[in-house]
Amino acid sequence: MAKTAGRPPRSQSDIVEFRSKIAKHAVAIYRAEGFGAVSMRRLAKEVGCAPMTIYAHFEGKQDILRYLWADVLADMSDEIQEILKLIVAPDERLQTAAQTFVSYWIDHPDHFRLVFMSNDVTRSDVSTFVMDEETLAHFRVFSDLVQAVLQDHSNLKASTDTLISGMIGIAFCLNTIRDYPWADATMMTDRLLTSIIGPTKSIP
Amino acid sequence: MAKTAGRPPRSQSDIVEFRSKIAKHAVAIYRAEGFGAVSMRRLAKEVGCAPMTIYAHFEGKQDILRYLWADVLADMSDEIQEILKLIVAPDERLQTAAQTFVSYWIDHPDHFRLVFMSNDVTRSDVSTFVMDEETLAHFRVFSDLVQAVLQDHSNLKASTDTLISGMIGIAFCLNTIRDYPWADATMMTDRLLTSIIGPTKSIP
């Protein structure tokens, strides 16, 4: 079983290196000039390769944007963790985390758009998201927080998922449907929590 | 105060006529070939005018898509009204309407994308939606249904808005974040309703 002649395929490390180089520049552009500035042609110029070379390493733009999501999601997660340090009561922890989550996306509409709405219109697939382990972890936080509050663990998953999709829904609506006079986000989040942990008194 | 010379501005009826002509063709293209096929150039060809002429009558593509929303929203509303005919109990009416609403968007991902996710990426504004009276009415249905169930009307708005954004959130998440193993949509909707009308037994 001798090796075949000719140039060998890209080594695994080369692939990783190139991908992370692209990712690094993508994040830099996004941070400096926002979502609209991140384009394949621009990225290629920045990195110093032909636009089509990128397609040898990524499936498409969507595939690159995932690296930006990671960046944003980590930022959001940090914000939540930071606040949770100060709180011990399980129900207060859940409430605070939820409020912080919702606030984050309302305070950073560009981040929200990037993570949740950067679907490519030309593709027929609506699906935006591909969950890797790291991304999943950011959402599992809520599973843990809900678990700490719920006495009945039988429908932990349903509760958690309702909470997550509900929070995203609130952020989504306030971001995209601006004409509608939505109720206060904090109130809505509070009300949403009711379906999980029962009536609460809001945190001052 | 004599009229000035020269060709008079478009009459109001001319404007309306042209707009609805564009809208008609847009709906036709969308119905026949889906979201991706609706483009300004295509639309112009279909209607028989220069692409840029459309911009004299519409602010941009977004402005045209509103007519498609109206079409889809009416369809969804009809589906809800149809089912509600058979139900009298207020709480059951609310539950059924909510489940139908969520199901509609999950069963029609293309419609969901059109209505809720057709933002133009090049524009920096995330906002997609402009609510006209007609569109608002489709959402007010839920306000009425909630009102019929709630004894305490003091936080009717918060409850309704939480429900609406929650339902949209469920539809949104199931449509766009496909990798995540979401709980059953019916269960989540049920749980969401809990925050509004308290614990319910699900409808068989």
Next chain:
DNA sequence: CATTATTATAGCACGCGTATCAATTAAAAG
């Protein structure tokens, strides 16, 4: 008729995501 105000058009431009394809370069084996 001519004048004039308005709309409509064609043509070009920019940048976008993405695809194709021939030509070139790089790295290994013989």
Next chain:
DNA sequence: CTTTTAATTGATACGCGTGCTATAATAATG
């Protein structure tokens, strides 16, 4: 060295949303 294979490049292309400009068509007034 040459040969072989893979990676990269450049050019070109399509269609997209949208803007600009110069020109033509239109419909009223005087």
